[in-house]
Amino acid sequence: MGSLRAVLLSEPDQKVVAVLPRAYVHHFLRENPSKRELLLISERLDQRYRHQILIREEGPVTVEQVNGWLDTLESQGFFETLREEYGLE
Structure with a gap:
């Protein structure tokens, strides 16, 4: 930079x-x-920053699917790894 x-x-x-x-x-x-x-x-x-996900109505994925994926990533520690690696809160 x-x-x-x-x-x-x-x-x-x-x-x-x-x-x-x-x-x-x-x-x-x-x-x-x-x-x-x-x-x-x-x-x-x-x-x-507050990041959000936009999902198209009648699109190929539902809000429930995306929330399920995010819950899985959170429970597997994926987000904690990112927070630690990049010093995020």
């Missing part, structure tokens, strides 16, 4: 701010733990 690169490549006396998705920062730091000390990361959220 260009914004993070700008922060990391800036001169020490420059003040550079970048707004990045928390999941991206979490993933970047897992891959580059030595860079953590170079960054000041705010705990303040800029945005919060």
Whole structure:
């Protein structure tokens, strides 16, 4: 991501701010733990997203089917794995 690169490549006396998705920062730091000390990361959220699924009436799948699939994924720990891997809440 260009914004993070700008922060990391800036001169020490420059003040550079970048707004990045928390999941991206979490993933970047897992891959580059030595860079953590170079960054000041705010705990303040800029945005919060609520994702939804749209299902077409008379479509090939029903709301009940999709909810069943989501329940299965949740009970198998799939979403928890994603939350941990990407630092999601």
